[in-house]
Amino acid sequence: QVQLQQWGAGLLKPSETLSLTCAVYGASFSGYYRTWIRQPPGKGLEWIGGISHNGSTNYNASLKSRVTISLDESKNQFSLKLSSVTAADTAVYYCARGLPLEWGQGTPVTVSS
Amino acid sequence: EIVMTQSPATLSVSPGERGTLSCRASQSVGINLAWYQQKAGQAPRLLIYGASTRATYIPARFSGSGSGTEFTLTISSLQSEDSAVYYCQQYNNWPPLTFGGGTKVEIK
Numbered sequence: 001q002v003q004l005q006q007w008g009a010g011l012l013k014p015s016e017t018l019s020l021t022c023a024v025y026g027a028s029f030s031g032y033y034r035t036w037i038r039q040p041p042g043k044g045l046e047w048i049g050g051i052s053h054n055g056s057t058n059y060n061a062s063l064k065s066r067v068t069i070s071l072d073e074s075k076n077q078f079s080l081k082l083s084s085v086t087a088a089d090t091a092v093y094y095c096a097r098g099l100p101l102e103w104g105q106g107t108p109v110t111v112s113s
Numbered sequence: 114e115i116v117m118t119q120s121p122a123t124l125s126v127s128p129g130e131r132g133t134l135s136c137r138a139s140q141s142v143g144i145n146l147a148w149y150q151q152k153a154g155q156a157p158r159l160l161i162y163g164a165s166t167r168a169t170y171i172p173a174r175f176s177g178s179g180s181g182t183e184f185t186l187t188i189s190s191l192q193s194e195d196s197a198v199y200y201c202q203q204y205n206n207w208p209p210l211t212f213g214g215g216t217k218v219e220i221k
Contacts, residue, residue, distance in 0.1 A: 058208035100147035100162040
């Protein structure tokens with residue numbers, strides 16, 4: 001059974017860079033699209049972006065200038081970086097694999113001074 | 114960008130009753146439509162993909178139907194553990210991947 005485990009800092013100050021990593025266990029890592037999604041408190045799901053098996057990336061237009069998604073096939077991992085965070089970036093961040101999506105457990109991230 | 118619209122926003126039903134959730138796409142997505150269940154404090158879980166195929170270990174009381182722009186998730190006999198928010202998502206025309214705003218199912 002596929003498991004996605006994610007980790008990263010959960011408390012950031014404004015202007016810092018959010019950094020999260022997601023590892024895939026129990027299944028083939030290659031050949032799948034990998035995605036990052038976030039959910040602000042009490043709100044719905046927002047697609048941040050994703051990366052294909054060949055390293056091609058797609059980003060939400062509203063976040064594109066601040067987002068970088070990368071992958072490390074050798075470690076079965078992919079990562080998210082979001083720069084210059086503000087309070088508006090406070091959310092639970094999820095990694096996911098494939099389409100339809102298989103989800104990680106989520107990482108709550110709070111941005112506060 | 115394909116906009117996904119879900120209705121109703123909240124569905125309040127008694128145990129054993131049928132629940133019907135709707136999802137509309139702003140343009141055709143074929144059958145590339147998934148439904149996810151999100152219980153409080155948990156990550157979303159895949160229920161239905163390909164508009165009507167149940168994911169592994171999903172009970173038979175959950176069923177999906179529709180194609181093109183109109184989709185339905187039916188829970189045939191609601192149980193207390195079905196209390197959650199349900200999201201639809203299209204994966205036909207992307208990026209971006211887009212989600213509906215969710216339907217909250219409350220059990221009376």
